[in-house]
Amino acid sequence: MKIRIAPVLALLLCWASSVFPAGYTQTKYPIVFAHGMFGFDSIIGIDYWYGIPRALERDGAEVFVTQVSSINSSEMRGEQLLAQVEDVLAITGAGKVNLIGHSHGGQSVRYVAAVAPELVASVTTVGSPAKGSEAADLGLQAMTIPVIGPALEPVVASVMEGLGWLIGFLAGEELSQDALASLNSLSSEGAAEFNSEYPEGIPLSACGEGEYMAGDVHMFSWSGVSKGITNFFDPSSYAMVLSGLAFSEENDGLVGRCSSHFGQVLRDDYPMDHLDEVNQLFGFAHLFSTNPKTVYRQHANRLRNLGL
Numbered sequence: 001m002k003i004r005i006a007p008v009l010a011l012l013l014c015w016a017s018s019v020f021p022a023g024y025t026q027t028k029y030p031i032v033f034a035h036g037m038f039g040f041d042s043i044i045g046i047d048y049w050y051g052i053p054r055a056l057e058r059d060g061a062e063v064f065v066t067q068v069s070s071i072n073s074s075e076m077r078g079e080q081l082l083a084q085v086e087d088v089l090a091i092t093g094a095g096k097v098n099l100i101g102h103s104h105g106g107q108s109v110r111y112v113a114a115v116a117p118e119l120v121a122s123v124t125t126v127g128s129p130a131k132g133s134e135a136a137d138l139g140l141q142a143m144t145i146p147v148i149g150p151a152l153e154p155v156v157a158s159v160m161e162g163l164g165w166l167i168g169f170l171a172g173e174e175l176s177q178d179a180l181a182s183l184n185s186l187s188s189e190g191a192a193e194f195n196s197e198y199p200e201g202i203p204l205s206a207c208g209e210g211e212y213m214a215g216d217v218h219m220f221s222w223s224g225v226s227k228g229i230t231n232f233f234d235p236s237s238y239a240m241v242l243s244g245l246a247f248s249e250e251n252d253g254l255v256g257r258c259s260s261h262f263g264q265v266l267r268d269d270y271p272m273d274h275l276d277e278v279n280q281l282f283g284f285a286h287l288f289s290t291n292p293k294t295v296y297r298q299h300a301n302r303l304r305n306l307g308l
Helices: 005-019 052-057 074-092 105-115 134-142 148-170 179-186 188-197 235-246 292-305
Strands: 031-034 063-065 097-102 120-126 217-224 264-270
Touching (some): 031 074, 031 105, 052 292, 074 097, 074 105, 074 188, 097 105, 148 179, 179 188
Parallel strands (some): 217 264
């Protein structure tokens, strides 16, 4: 039996247009992405948010990807992001932006929303350690080990800052790098200090939700839980399984499930590890789960429907 290709394609196009109608991701305000620790916008042809901006732009979103220090304090990275948000507003003429931050980028977007709420329509954190990361705690504890710790600290700081500098160089940016400031910001103690200064959206209970809005700013979060290798073809997945052993709760390899809660928790158990959450490496996400790009598209549509 012959299959007529044209009618089949027409049916597929009709189905796609009904599922994702024109303007599906067309938010009122631009979407601005903020990367995490050792992150970047794009280096040597590799995008941090692998394929995600294009997936949003395809149906109407206006997207900007920022670059801040790969490793530094939450406040320093937040100030750098704020300057870029102001640039985006000047370029587009928009009144506000929708901020999305992954990992340490979650603190960056929260900082901007706290100090300049008039510029922000929504804040979304993805796999971000709102209450700190046990992995960062472990790293700092290692530096307090008698005899070994004092010798270890300058070596670790030098290696981390060297990598941060290299990432910045390849990304075409000359930004300050501070390894210890980064680790302290991501630790449980450092996160608690940050939260006391910028409490908006932080849950009052151990694993609950935070307030959904602070003034006119909508607040959301989502994250993943890695329970094993998410993709056998992804070498980073093996590293995430090992790093996840440092945690006492379910985690994505670098951030605990409850620690990721901020504002309205959209979901905290996607079968994704920390890098899957930004569609890395190279789109090798879980073979039998929602594609990360689809999650971002759905969220853009959520913002659109809220008039944001």
